[in-house]
Amino acid sequence: MKHIVIGTAGHVDHGKTLLIKTLTGTDTDRLKEEKERGISIELGFAQLKLPSGKQAGIVDVPGHERFIKNMLAGVGGIDLVLLVIAADEGVMPQTREHMDIIQLLQVKKGIVVLTKVDLVDEEWLGLVTEEVKEFLKGTVLSQAPVVPVSSVTGQGIPRLLQFIDKLVDDTEERVNTGKLRLPVDRVFSVTGFGTVVTGTLLAGRISVGDTVQIMPQGLVSRVRSVQVHGQKVEQARAGQRTAVNLTGVEVEQVKRGSVIVSPGSVKPSHRMDVRLLLLESAPKGLKNRARVRLYLGTDEILGRVRLLDRDELEPGQEVYAQLELEEQAVAGKGDRFVIRSYSPMRTIGGGAVIDANAPKHKRFRPEVLEALATKEMGTPEELIDQFLAGKQGLFTSEELVTATGLPAPDVEAGLQKLASEEQIKVIPADHKDLVVSLQVYRTWGREIRSMVENYHREYPLREGVPKEELRSRKFSFTNNKSFQYLLQALEVDGMIKIYEKTLASPDFTGELSAGHKRLIEAMVRAIHEGHFQPPSWSEIVKSHKLKEHEAQEYLQYLLRTGKLVKLGDEELYYSAERYRQARQMIVDFLKENKEISVAQTRDLLKTSRKFTLPLLESLDRERVTRRVGDNRVLIQ
Template structure:
């Protein structure tokens, strides 16, 4: 099942929390102060069950300007944003700041939820909708649908749920094959259990009993228990809202902004190289060494901006920048971040991390800037991983080189390293190879296994799942040749057993149950007893009272296993040994007499013309005999 996180954004008092309560039945305002003031101060969390039965986690973020840092702690791990705008007010200051943040973090899937429509008339609603579309036209939410709702009257809520359901369906599941990384957004203690940390798993997975490290603290701990959506589980995966009960760590030792990771997998740093964009809405240029607030994951860190190729950056400009942090931060290459001015606190820009652990650079050095440009593009391993994880299919070395721009030698080294780390799967093709992300291969392997198990259960008499049917239903984006290579790799791995046109699980024997075996024997005996003029298949079906679908399954089983031979007439079948006996008699007769007529064949086999002609036509088709006038001769 997919694990999707939905986040809210929007101006204070535009109805985010009430909307979530209407959607989920849960009140995400959990603090007494929040209840008294009627606004969200801390992050709130809820579970949403969609019409399709799928589940998603919802992060309710505060809209008040004073609590933007709390909003930033929750928005980083979301897959879908609900931009909430009140119909009676329209786009407001925090709406704009939240949209800037969504833009900087590149949260590309979104729905604009126009709340409080019960408080305005149709003309006003139309004007506000037009204003919203105009405002969002140059943002990542330019194509986001606008859904008018009322959390009070429930108008539009079913349509919103259906749309969310559709978005969840279209959202790709996060990759769980990497290292564990869980930015912590909340820390608390449970009596009898100890410290619990919560957050959204950005990558990897965590299981009960795992050893984990809390960074930048550096404390190693062990996982006592895990909850997802309030239910105890043995393992949580990337994309899930997760609560982890850790052993031997006091609540006071852990703060929001810490990160739960695989031990020794990351190194905290005071310096990071980034690509930075100063927003067009920034009031003035940003000078070199300006003091700023960095929002990265769930953390807020003070630091300074070192511009590497200029003295100041103008609004709506990008530049390579080195962030010098006053406390050590945790980041991964490609992480998005937001920058707010030190005072007054306003969102002024953001960007992407190029190098999480950077040495100090001298400014105005071309080699530094060129190096950052290369790193921005990615290491060879990262480029290969990104390509394979981002596209569905099998890729040849030539295709990878074309897509990434890597040199052949660099690609070879990168592939070998990724294979050793079990991040890339090699699919052998004669003397060449195709490659696929190991995560994707494992996922497809499981999906194929599940489909074939169901097929065996539904059609136990069949040889296996038709290959082309499986490809067209599940893998239409893979050409037939590559699909065959994929199946061959799964056969080598011991999952499948391949036939000419079908596939089965390796352990599938196709053995019949006791009752099926008896029925098969009885039907064969009934046909066999007819000698060279057996009952038609219709008569067999009637005798054994088979249903239409059931009769076809048994007929195909007999033909596939060679127990019956179909004559040229659609309803006539000989058992395999009767057909062999008939052929032997006719061939021996022809060796002595050179030719045989239909009547002579009828007399030889003591049968009727009804069977004789289809039998001879079948032998013609097999090129045992050929027709000459009204007679047959040996080929």
């Protein structure tokens, strides 16, 4: 079933609430003060059952100028509007301001309802109707039907319901795919259940048991129950008026203007790029850095307007600008907003969000304006390419959805096109492929290869650059797992060679110079000729007059290549051949004698206890032998 939300708009005391009561049977004025004063102060909500059987939610907004902020909190999530104008008064100041808001929010479907027709004659009704049509020229409601009704006598109500029914049928339903987004317009507590929030579900779905995040506060909660039109449901979908019972949060921690989202799906910001229109009806120009009131979703936030290409915006002009906010806001690309002057409070403009997490821009820069034009109007592949250009990072498609504000299918299509045009590098990963600009990827490859080759020249005895050293120096922005996927891609593309813990140049052979070879052979020979009681490493170093750092390089090479085997924690080493020989002699002895002592091992190898103990401990670690008391036995 289609889910549509209808909102009212219009001047105070023009009959919005009575009209909703006549249509739905629900009195949306719930506050004592509203009853006493006879005007709507807060948002009201009702359910409308249409002649076709379809259902729609209705948001009744206040008309008094003092409560415009409450009106704005309700009108942001509507799909179509009932602009209510009293036949006995016609177009009034809040009619005009509400119409400006409808225009700024681009609510393009609606019906103009002329109420209180029982109070005027036919001639007057005709004059008011003409006035209204003239008023609507050039607006989003210029083609909207004008329906005269009386909520007292019932005149015109059946016809109005038919118009609403048809308009609901013609209105496109909100998309259920994508990440959850529920702007909160009301928060209250229910005894025995705790905190309840309500709002119009703008995107995605919300189900009982879901883990959600309350932004911009960053609170995490779980959904205890969900209601739609007062009925408990397991799941609510985009377009539905929804009440959500949250666990683990207090009423005081949530406010109107908060947004319920999927955890980690949005990032609040103090700065956003926008396209901004200053209404022709604005009393004066808007200067750079002017303080304004921003109405976004259900939130009201103070901030300043940074004009990027001029010092003052004249009424009727439209520009790219930045909003610098005094509190964090949550928004998505394309979200509509309204601004009102700080004092006196008056609706002066609005527009659409281009980048909800914008960096600070320098003013009067053509390249900045060009980039904003691409962000606003670009194709998916242009937006992805713009985001990736020069970015030092590896990104999943989900991260690109958040960064560009595009739907997931558009991101996938854009990535496929960019890959086919060789504009990006797609790096295979276990679950989610990683994406980087091809230019950045190739730059990384050249820089890494250069680093590796320089490393080989500086440390010819080493296998290559330690992976972790490279990551900490150049790729600290990514986690180790993603870094490994990047290295694998670079190896496939012939830019590097990967070892267990190091990276080498693809043409690295490890071939040593003649001088290195002679020295290594001499050191190994000296240790080998010492049989099972060779000279210590410090003696070798001294005999060849090596500096400490040189000695360490040679030692690491000899151990890595297996030419030497270290015995225990002391600086005692056997040549690989002597170590194999000693191991075989001990194994042969154990096969005949079942066990061997330290003294027997010492006598067998004609060595000292200094070498015997670490040798036996080494064989224990290799699980060749096992210690039993003071002796060793062979592990079968």
